[in-house]
Amino acid sequence: MYICRRYTDNADFSKALQELEQCGFIRKFTAIGKKTKDATFQLIDNYTLFYFDFISENTNGDEHFWSSSAGSSIHYGWAGRAFERVCMQHVNQIKAALGFSAVVSSVHSWSYKGPKDPVTGKTLTKGAQIDMLIDRNDDTINLCEMKYTSAPYVITEEEDNRIRNRRETFIRETGTKKTVLIAMITSYRLAPGGYSDDIQCQLTMADLFR
Template identity: 30%
Template sequence: QENGVLHSEFDRLFDSLFDGAEVYKDLIRIIAEKREGVARSYIEASSKYLSKGGTLTNKLRDLEDAAFIRSFKPLGHKRQGIYYRIIDEYCYFYLKWIEGTKRTLTIQESGNKYWSNKTNAPEYYSWMGYAFESICYKHIGEIRIALDIHVGVSIGTWRYSSKQAIKHSGAQIDLVFERNDGVTTICEIKYSDKPFVINTSYADNLKQKVKIYKEQTRTKNHLHISFISASGIKENKHSLELVDGIVTLDDLFKAVL
């Protein structure tokens, strides 16, 4: 609602934190466009305020220092450069659910049923998945402890886009731990309010994803598959065959000693 507590907080927040706040708002909106994150080159091409160079670098650093975004390099794709994604939960909530309704009557017409209706829509579960991923990226230390990863490790995401779609599809891995003990832990991040079920179709897709990862990275490491699932996973023949480790929402909020 227009007088709701969070309705105007986005503008107030950025106006209070940054001089020239419109530039930072523009950058946040651009970065939020793609769930998997956006390349710096995409930001340069899309921003209506900034050009290449130090100005953009400084603005992005300001946003990262304030914990609105995180930068990362997809593992195995050094030429792609740095990517950015939103990690501030409120910003993504605002851009997804509030900003787009400000100039419409959707909320007013739906009354108190607006949010309850949205929670049954596919876009709600997509948003929840993104928000859960962002929380996971903030709790890498807890994930390492839950998976008993105490050796040196390179951490990142991984994706592959096939140039020959007929031969095989692309693949994306939410989180990868490339360990120095000869093991690579591949993590699937899944949000659900019930234990996640690995059905036959999902199991086949996961096996294909792992196969593509091995082919494209040419890794010699043993591959372990772990799930980071808010409510855990339901045990069945597929989970017993494929899953080496499970991290739940409770694990993410255990104190790191």
């Protein structure tokens, strides 16, 4: 959940955002190549987000709402978003697992909306969004794909094409000359064989808590 796209000149509002960030309720990040004034703020407090999905939605006061939601689309949606937040809150462990803890780096997000038709205003090609990338001082960038599943994650042909398109779009639109590697972070590793062999860096949930 993104709560603000840009800084504001309102001093009180800016102070409130700063205090929320310091308390760990939100995180601030900038798109790679952008300035601080273009920062995005994302709500990351785990209980607050759990509240929105499973407490505020429980309008009937059902004490079994959480357990009865297991296996539902609501549960899987929340689990996927929660896993992404856990990854974002364990960047140091991700760096260590990838073997570049001593390298100076910065964490960013990036998005590309694609060109629009000047007449209709409709987007002509699909855009791309990367929730977390790590820009390293050793001329390398890791694009992090975070996937939660209850079993080893299978990369389908469609998913492989989407990942390749996201990487190529990022390289083309940013003009980066750095080596761009995909880092796939999954809950229970990648299913062996097939398209998983094309992933350069693989991490599991266990790496986040070492």
